[in-house]
Amino acid sequence: MHARTRIAAVVVAAIGALTVTACGSGSTVVDKPKEHAAAKADNGKDAKKEESAAPEVAEVGDTLTLKGYEDxxxxxxxxxxxxxxxxxxxxxxxxxxxxxxxxxxxxxxNTGKAVYSDSPSNGAQVADSKGQQFDSTFADITAGPSMSSSLKLKPGAKGLGWVVFEVPKTSKVDTVQFTMNSGFADQTGEWKL
Structure with a gap:
C-alpha cells in the first residue's frame, strides 16, 4: 500500500513539474501586428502613411506571426x-x-518549414475587461464552420474556422489570445477586440 502511495506522489509531482515548466518558462505575448488591415486595403498608395497609422496592438483583421516549440x-x-x-x-x-x-x-x-498539426481551439482563450479568462468550448455557431479539431497544414497551407467560447452574459470580452502547440508554445498572440 505504501509503495502505491509513493508512486502516486511521484507521478503527481512529475505532472506538476511538467505543468509549471510548460506554462511558465519564458513565455512572451506578441501583440504588434504584422500588417494592419487598413494598410492592406490601401493597395499600395501612401503605404508609409498607412503603416505609421497602424495600431500599437493587434485588432480584428490584424496578423501576428507566432513560433511553435519545434524548429x-x-x-x-x-x-x-x-x-x-x-x-x-x-x-x-x-x-x-x-x-x-x-x-x-x-x-x-503555415509560414514555417514543418507541418503544423494541432487542435487550435486548445490554444485559444478570451478575456473580459475584468481579466477573467475563458477557454474554448465544443459548440457550433451559425456564423460559419468551426475550426478543425485536428488541423494539419503543410508549409504554405492555410486553415480557417470559428473557435467558440462560453462567457457570462454580463462580461465584456476584451481580448483573445492564441498559442500554438495546444497552448504550450512560448509565444502567445493577443488581439484587442
Whole structure:
C-alpha cells in the first residue's frame, strides 16, 4: 500500500513539474501586428502613411506571426471576425444559464518549414475587461464552420474556422489570445477586440 502511495506522489509531482515548466518558462505575448488591415486595403498608395497609422496592438483583421516549440514551426495568425453573441447552430447546443457564446474566426497560415498539426481551439482563450479568462468550448455557431479539431497544414497551407467560447452574459470580452502547440508554445498572440 505504501509503495502505491509513493508512486502516486511521484507521478503527481512529475505532472506538476511538467505543468509549471510548460506554462511558465519564458513565455512572451506578441501583440504588434504584422500588417494592419487598413494598410492592406490601401493597395499600395501612401503605404508609409498607412503603416505609421497602424495600431500599437493587434485588432480584428490584424496578423501576428507566432513560433511553435519545434524548429521550423511558425504560423501567421489572423483574427478575421468576431460573433458576439454567437447564435447556436442547432437547438441541442445552448450556452449554460446566464452565459452566451462568443465566436472568433481565426485564419492560420503555415509560414514555417514543418507541418503544423494541432487542435487550435486548445490554444485559444478570451478575456473580459475584468481579466477573467475563458477557454474554448465544443459548440457550433451559425456564423460559419468551426475550426478543425485536428488541423494539419503543410508549409504554405492555410486553415480557417470559428473557435467558440462560453462567457457570462454580463462580461465584456476584451481580448483573445492564441498559442500554438495546444497552448504550450512560448509565444502567445493577443488581439484587442
Amino acid at each position: 521550423g514551426s511558425r504560423l501567421d495568425v489572423t483574427v478575421v471576425k468576431v460573433a458576439d453573441p454567437g447564435k447556436p447552430a442547432d437547438e441541442f447546443t445552448e450556452p449554460g444559464s446566464g452565459k452566451r457564446f462568443v465566436g472568433v474566426q481565426f485564419q492560420l497560415v
